Amino acid sequence: MKGFFTDTTLCIGCKACEVACKQWNQLPDDGFDFTGLSYDNTAHLGSSTWRHVAFVERPVPLGGTLGGNFSWLMMSDVCKHCARAGCLEACPTGAIIRTEFGSVYVQPEICNGCGYCVSACPFGVIDRREDDGRAWKCTLCYDRLKADLTPACAKACPTGSIQYGDLVQLKVNADARVKELHQRGMSEAYLYGVDQPGTEGLNAFFLLADRAEKYNLPPDPVVPTKNVRKSWASMGAAAIGLAALVLAAVVTP
Amino acid sequence: MRTDGRNIDQTLGALRGEGALQQVAHLEQKLPVPQKDEGVSYYGLPLLKESVWKWPIPTYFYVGGLAGASAALAAAARLRGLRGLVRAGRFIAAGGAALSGALLIEDLGIRSRFVYMMRVFRPTSPMSLGTWLLGAFGLASGASLLPGVAGDVSGFVAGALGLPLTGYTAVLISNTAVPLWQQTRGALPPLFVASAAVSAASAMEMLGVEERRVRRLAIAAKAAELLSGVAVERSVSGRIAVPLKSGLSGALWKAAKICTAASLLLSITRRARLLAGALGTAGALVTRFAMFHAGNASARDPQATFELQRA
Numbered sequence A: 001m002k003g004f005f006t007d008t009t010l011c012i013g014c015k016a017c018e019v020a021c022k023q024w025n026q027l028p029d030d031g032f033d034f035t036g037l038s039y040d041n042t043a044h045l046g047s048s049t050w051r052h053v054a055f056v057e058r059p060v061p062l063g064g065t066l067g068g069n070f071s072w073l074m075m076s077d078v079c080k081h082c083a084r085a086g087c088l089e090a091c092p093t094g095a096i097i098r099t100e101f102g103s104v105y106v107q108p109e110i111c112n113g114c115g116y117c118v119s120a121c122p123f124g125v126i127d128r129r130e131d132d133g134r135a136w137k138c139t140l141c142y143d144r145l146k147a148d149l150t151p152a153c154a155k156a157c158p159t160g161s162i163q164y165g166d167l168v169q170l171k172v173n174a175d176a177r178v179k180e181l182h183q184r185g186m187s188e189a190y191l192y193g194v195d196q197p198g199t200e201g202l203n204a205f206f207l208l209a210d211r212a213e214k215y216n217l218p219p220d221p222v223v224p225t226k227n228v229r230k231s232w233a234s235m236g237a238a239a240i241g242l243a244a245l246v247l248a249a250v251v252t253p
Numbered sequence B: 001m002r003t004d005g006r007n008i009d010q011t012l013g014a015l016r017g018e019g020a021l022q023q024v025a026h027l028e029q030k031l032p033v034p035q036k037d038e039g040v041s042y043y044g045l046p047l048l049k050e051s052v053w054k055w056p057i058p059t060y061f062y063v064g065g066l067a068g069a070s071a072a073l074a075a076a077a078r079l080r081g082l083r084g085l086v087r088a089g090r091f092i093a094a095g096g097a098a099l100s101g102a103l104l105i106e107d108l109g110i111r112s113r114f115v116y117m118m119r120v121f122r123p124t125s126p127m128s129l130g131t132w133l134l135g136a137f138g139l140a141s142g143a144s145l146l147p148g149v150a151g152d153v154s155g156f157v158a159g160a161l162g163l164p165l166t167g168y169t170a171v172l173i174s175n176t177a178v179p180l181w182q183q184t185r186g187a188l189p190p191l192f193v194a195s196a197a198v199s200a201a202s203a204m205e206m207l208g209v210e211e212r213r214v215r216r217l218a219i220a221a222k223a224a225e226l227l228s229g230v231a232v233e234r235s236v237s238g239r240i241a242v243p244l245k246s247g248l249s250g251a252l253w254k255a256a257k258i259c260t261a262a263s264l265l266l267s268i269t270r271r272a273r274l275l276a277g278a279l280g281t282a283g284a285l286v287t288r289f290a291m292f293h294a295g296n297a298s299a300r301d302p303q304a305t306f307e308l309q310r311a
């Protein structure tokens, strides 16, 4: 089981990951926009943007660091390759599969663009490209993994903020890193997505230094399929009610 | 040099990347728009992607519901030998099933790949189950137009399959991360089922078959639709409830309730049968559009998303 550990406290916002991803995967650029939102001109993950660096400017210092009343948090966001993935469980064509590396992969030659995965992802990651018709997202560099290479973003990251590897080892590293940061006085550091009950873990997890909402992450994501039983039950009851209603109205003289 | 935003010189590099086959017609992709937001968020940007579905999907919710409930109605009418109602119900069911298929295919990103829907059977995906259900219903409702026993047997099968067809679409949208759809997961299926019953009853009102029995059904169904609408309103909370009260979705929701209430009144007082049917139909159709747009609005609101996904 492979995955990413993204340590946001090491991120310097250089966007090498965004560029490496676009280049390796031969994705088109998205046009060149200025959003006015700090240095974030990408704004979100999308069908042709599979890494996105978020920039959070805060009027408060980061624990254990020098400097005045300001801190800058940067996070390279990516598909979480959820252990229970909303997109995969929703996909009606079987286009989305779990690979031998534990990642979640969309087969472009199967996807028919029904768009269900787009609404089923609790992180707003996967998107349908309208001029292409299909849904796209991070593949965890499936082609590179097959050739025993590190994913392009992790390879390009100059600070080690994006670490790729075996999930068990990554979690050990992550725990050690949190301890180290706490010792240094950054008491706000914590791991996001480890043993995450709603999705039973994320294969791409993060070390964050502020509330998840600040990074546009859901605080406690839940795969929609976990809640759907109630919906089926209520539909069953309603359908029985409909049968009774129709019989009562039509069959009685 | 290609001008598709890749800037790859094909004399130097082959297009073999995972994203190389992504078709590009316009480089400019729409950026998420910051929402009015006072709480903690990332510049008020939406967390979720709004659904990519367009008008055919809420229209299908109506048409599929109409077809399913009409098949059930025709099956019940067959027990009593009510010829006119059986015929009308079966025709609407078969026609509705065909139209449903067309609407669903229309909304696909790659229409020619619609058969891939039947590549797998995936119980975790209400869309997969629904595709198989609609497929079976289409066959049965089509065969119910045959004369004699074959038609009758198929008619009963279609009637039975029609029952879940009226409500699975609510399960389908509640199995998403869209805050309003997921939070109404218990209340939405009864609304869709009741709305489908109204659709069928209203169609029969307009056709003028079996007036007395149809009116009984219409009154009960319209009352049920209004009541389950109240249940939907009660099941949403905080920011997630906002789209039902304001904006386009709020206006649609209000219009739907007014249409249904007015048509209920007309059915009860036995006046203007045609208008009662038309208003009931409008109410059922607009209900689906209101829920569709309300879901999209809640997906755009980051605070609604945080509220839903906060333990």
Ligand code: SF4
Pocket (backbone or CB within 6 Å): A079, A080, A081, A082, A085, A086, A087, A088, A104, A120, A121, A122, A123, A124, A125, A126, A137
């Ligand atoms: S983050 Fe979204 S797109 Fe990625 S695996 Fe999870 S559900 Fe699928």
Ligand code: SF4
Pocket (backbone or CB within 6 Å): A090, A091, A092, A093, A094, A095, A096, A106, A110, A111, A112, A113, A114, A115, A116, A117, A118, A128, A134, A135
């Ligand atoms: S858009 Fe494609 S990948 Fe997404 S659910 Fe539909 S078929 Fe599956």
